[in-house]
Amino acid sequence: MKLHNWLILWVMSVALGGLFIYAGWTKSLGPQAFADSIASFKILPAELIVPIALSIPPFEILAGLLVFVGWQRRAGLLAITLAMAVYCLAIGSAMVRGLDVNCGCFGPVSNLRPGVELLRDLLILVCSVATYVLAVTTPGRIRSLQ
Amino acid sequence: MKTISTMGSDLVNTLVLVFVSFALGLGINRMRVAPLSMTYQSPEQRLSAELAQLIAAPPMQLNSSDSIGFNRFRTIFQSGSGLILDARDKAFYDQGHIPGALSLPRDDFAASYKALRPTLDRHRDQPIVVYCSGGDCHDSRLVAGALMSLGYGEVRVFSDGWQGWTDNGMPEAH
Incomplete structure (x- = not known):
């Protein structure tokens, strides 16, 4: 595998990892506000909303750190990919049902339309899938540079 | 494989x-x-529970005439003729808020209200304007309704909120 592939993987990992660390951090600032955002999707029962709202910020921060630092990068990328797929499905489902939702993706301040949020999340999903595939097909740094 | x-x-x-x-x-x-x-618990349920600690009355519902837009809010801000309250979580208030605004977060309403009550009572005859993140946020409406239930007469909601304030390049306090 060539150096430029490793460079693309590194740049994408820093970008995706940094994005998820930031997203998790903003959610951790207002767990109640994030629980309200999750509730607005009307998907989960009341008993699951708070445990999930409390778990997603550390999940995003840890996944972001794995991808950013490079230790267990593939697992972190897979976690980000699965999370983005779930977020896209949730926003898409809310749009189909005509719900007025605040995704809470980067804290409570978000005036984006759901369609724009869906497009943004789909773009991140595509990037994370591509980066994961690149990580699977790209050997470790030392071997790639030899 | x-x-x-x-x-x-x-x-x-x-x-x-x-x-x-x-x-x-x-x-x-x-x-x-x-x-x-x-x-x-939904925001309405939480606020009702907190209000129940303060008064035995349901939160009042606001109508559209209780909202003010950016220009009217800026006039109140510049003249200093009203009390401005930030209904967002305290963490977001600490990150940045409208200069002079006091924090009265919806999620900690009862405790924050008790702490702010002397100040609020001094402004009982002046406009009290509440804001939150902006857009479709509910916190400002809920806090404004609660204040009306508590007997404050001239309570308004700044509908553009923090997002509208910063989008217009207005000053921020930290």
């Missing part, structure tokens, strides 16, 4: 990450000063 095996081991590590995050999230919540209740 090797790729499938790689994905399998990645999936196992991802599941470990899910369980660690779940444990970490619940653990951090237990260490909070005010941990979240594990059963979700």
